Amino acid sequence: MDSTIETSFAKKYGPQLYILSMQRMSKLASRCRRETVKGAKEAYYDRLGEVESQEITTRHGDTPLNEAPHTKRRVALTSIDTNTPLDHLDKLQMMIDPQSAYGTVQARKLGKDTDDKIIAAALGTAYCGEEGTTAVTFQSESISINGDGTATTLGTLAAVNVIADISLAKMLLMAQIFDDADVDELIPRHWAVRPKDIYDMLDITEVGSSDFNTVKALVNGKPGEFMGFNWVKSNRITKDAATETGYRSIAWAQDGIILASWEDVFNRVDERADKRYMIQVYSRMTLGAVRLEGVKVHECLNKVA
Numbered sequence: 001m002d003s004t005i006e007t008s009f010a011k012k013y014g015p016q017l018y019i020l021s022m023q024r025m026s027k028l029a030s031r032c033r034r035e036t037v038k039g040a041k042e043a044y045y046d047r048l049g050e051v052e053s054q055e056i057t058t059r060h061g062d063t064p065l066n067e068a069p070h071t072k073r074r075v076a077l078t079s080i081d082t083n084t085p086l087d088h089l090d091k092l093q094m095m096i097d098p099q100s101a102y103g104t105v106q107a108r109k110l111g112k113d114t115d116d117k118i119i120a121a122a123l124g125t126a127y128c129g130e131e132g133t134t135a136v137t138f139q140s141e142s143i144s145i146n147g148d149g150t151a152t153t154l155g156t157l158a159a160v161n162v163i164a165d166i167s168l169a170k171m172l173l174m175a176q177i178f179d180d181a182d183v184d185e186l187i188p189r190h191w192a193v194r195p196k197d198i199y200d201m202l203d204i205t206e207v208g209s210s211d212f213n214t215v216k217a218l219v220n221g222k223p224g225e226f227m228g229f230n231w232v233k234s235n236r237i238t239k240d241a242a243t244e245t246g247y248r249s250i251a252w253a254q255d256g257i258i259l260a261s262w263e264d265v266f267n268r269v270d271e272r273a274d275k276r277y278m279i280q281v282y283s284r285m286t287l288g289a290v291r292l293e294g295v296k297v298h299e300c301l302n303k304v305a
Contacts, residue, residue, distance in 0.1 A: 017098050017101040019101060019104060019105060022105070022108050022109075022112075023108060023111060023112050023115075023235070023236075024108060024111070025107075025108065025111040026111040026112070026114040026115050026118075027111075027115055027192070027232050027233075027234050027236075028114070028115045028118045028119070028190075028192060028232065028234070029111075029114050029115070029118065029259055031188070031190045031230070031232065031252075031254055032118060032254065032257045032258065032259040032289070033254060033255040033256075033257065033258045033259070033292070034258075034259055034260075034261075035075075035258055035259070035260040035261075036260070036261065036262075037075075037077060037260045037261065037262055038262070040077075041076065041077050042074055042075065042076050042077065042132065043074070043075045043077070043260050043288075044072045044073070044074055044075075044132060045072060045073050045075065045258055045290070045292060046070060046071075046072045047070070047071045047072060047073065047292065047293070048068055048069070048070060049068070049069035049070075049071065050069070051066050051067075051068050051069075052066045053066070071128055072128060072129070072130075072132070073126055073127070073128050073132075073258070073290050073291075073292055074126075074127045074128065074132030074290065075258060075260045075288040075289065075290045076127075076288050077260060077261070077262065077286050077287055077288035078286070078287070078288060079284060079285070079286040080110060080113050080284070080285055080286075080287075081282065081283060081284035081285075082106045082109060082110070082282075082283050082284075083280055083281065083282045083283070084102045084106065084280070084281045085272075085275070085278055085279070085280050086098065086099065086102070086278065086279040086280070086281065087276070087278050087279075088276070088277060088278065088279070099269055099279065099281055102281040103267050103269070103281050103283065106267070106281065106283040107265055107267065107283060110265050110283060110285050112236060113285075114259070114285070114287065115234065115236045116236055117259075117287060117288065117289045118257060118259060118289045119192075119236055119237070119238065119250065120289070121257060121288075121289035121290050121291055122138075122250050122252060122257055122289075122291055122297050122299075123138050123238075123248060123250065123299060124138060124291075125137050125138070126138075126290050126291045126292075127290075136294075138157070138291070138294070138297075138299075139152070139154070139155055139156055139157045140154060140155055140294075141154070141293075141294025141295070142154075142294040142295070142297055142298050142299075143177050143298065144157075144158040144177075144298045144299040144300060144301075145158060145170055145173055145174060145177075145298070145299070145300040145301065146158050146159050146160070146161050146301060147159065147160040147161050147162065147163035147164060147240075147245075147246045147301040147302075147303070148161040148162045148163070148164055149164055149167060149169050149170050149173065151173060151177065158240075158248070158299055158300070158301050159242070159301075160240055160242065160243045160245055160246045160301060163245050163246050163301065163302075163303045163304075164302075164303055165197070165200040165302060165303045166193065166197045166200050166201060166249070166300070166302045167204065168204050168227075170300055170302075171227040171229070172227070174191070174229075174251050174298060174300055175227060175228050175229075177298055178251075178253065178295075178296075178298075181295035181296075183253050183295060183296055184253075187253045187254055187255055187296075188230060188253070188254045189228055189229050189230065189251065189252070189253050189254075190229060190230045190231075190232060190251065190252055190253075190254065191229040191230070191231050191232065191249065191250070191251040191252075191300075192232040192234045192237060192249060192250045192251075193231065193232070193233065193234070193237065193247075193249040193302065194233070194234070194235065194237050194247050194249070194302070195233045195235070196247075196302075196304075196305070197247070197249060197302050198215065198218050198219050198231065198233055199219060200302075201215045201218075201226070202215055202216065202219065211226065214226050218231050218233070229251060237249055237250070239304065240301060244304070245303070245304050246301035246302060246303065246304060247301070247302050247303075247304055248299045248300075248301060249299065249300045249301075249302050250297065250298070250299055250300075251297075251298050251299070251300060252296055252297040252298070253296040253297075255292065255296070256291065256292055256293050256295075256296025256297045257289060257290070257291055257292060257296075257297060258289060258290050258292050259287065259288075259289045260287060260288050260289070260290075261285065261286060261287035261288075262285075262286040262287070263285070263286065264285075265283055265284070265285045266282075266283065266284045266285065267281075267282070267283050268281075268282045269281050269282070270282070
């Protein structure tokens with residue numbers, strides 16, 4: 001006689017859902033100039049340039065009329081959402097309530113999407129003019145660092161050439177690029193790199209013992225400043241389009257990139273009466289980003305492997 005007692009054995013499952021490895025939140029949003037936009041899909045941000053002045057050489061001369069140069073940049077906002085269904089029968093069979101975990105992983109995904117928006121805006125085409133239709137390419141207003149550690153000229157994208165790891169020379173050149181453009185030293189400067197770049201920094205022979213401890217803290221995920229930059233480890237940094245042998249690390253002054261949003265991430269849990277009262281966990285955000293000023297945003301190509 002065949003035994004069927006196994007069919008009555010209970011299966012024991014874990015008491016909770018374990019969230020797999022993923023980026024916890026946006027790593028770049030807090031390092032940009034944040035703006036709130038209400039009731040519009042586009043926003044315009046006015047910019048004011050340097051004015052002219054002249055030496056007074058005569059008495060009772062005419063008062064000068066020096067026009068202040070006004071320009072503006074456009075931010076186009078888009079919406080991103082995600083939704084996870086949860087059937088009541090599924091919930092009963094799982095013996096746990098996954099709603100909170102669903103909301104967590106959805107918020108984390110939107111955090112990655114936020115970083116992707118910021119990176120695309122930093123390196124992409126910005127739009128200016130009265131109607132926001134005049135294109136301004138990244139290379140036309142930003143000097144960056146080629147893969148071999150040399151600087152680009154305006155109008156030329158950074159090229160791989162002989163690709164090299166991040167180096168002290170590259171860091172010093174990047175700091176000089178900001179200083180040569182009179183970027184205010186009081187504005188925080190950030191540099192988003194791949195994790196490999198942080199580890200490469202530990203091998204730089206010129207790094208002293210105190211600097212080594214600072215970089216080691218960065219490796220361990222702790223915030224810190226090195227060479228005048230706040231370093232951010234990010235796996236969202238993209239490769240160069242031409243050869244895919246260099247990562248396009250980004251250095252910027254905090255107010256050089258605007259992140260505009262309608263609201264923080266919107267989360268809602270509802271029952272769907274039309275789906276047998278299935279639970280849905282919904283998340284949404286509406287945001288956009290723009291490079292506000294080219295001299296405050298630069299890239300540096302670093303070796304992939």
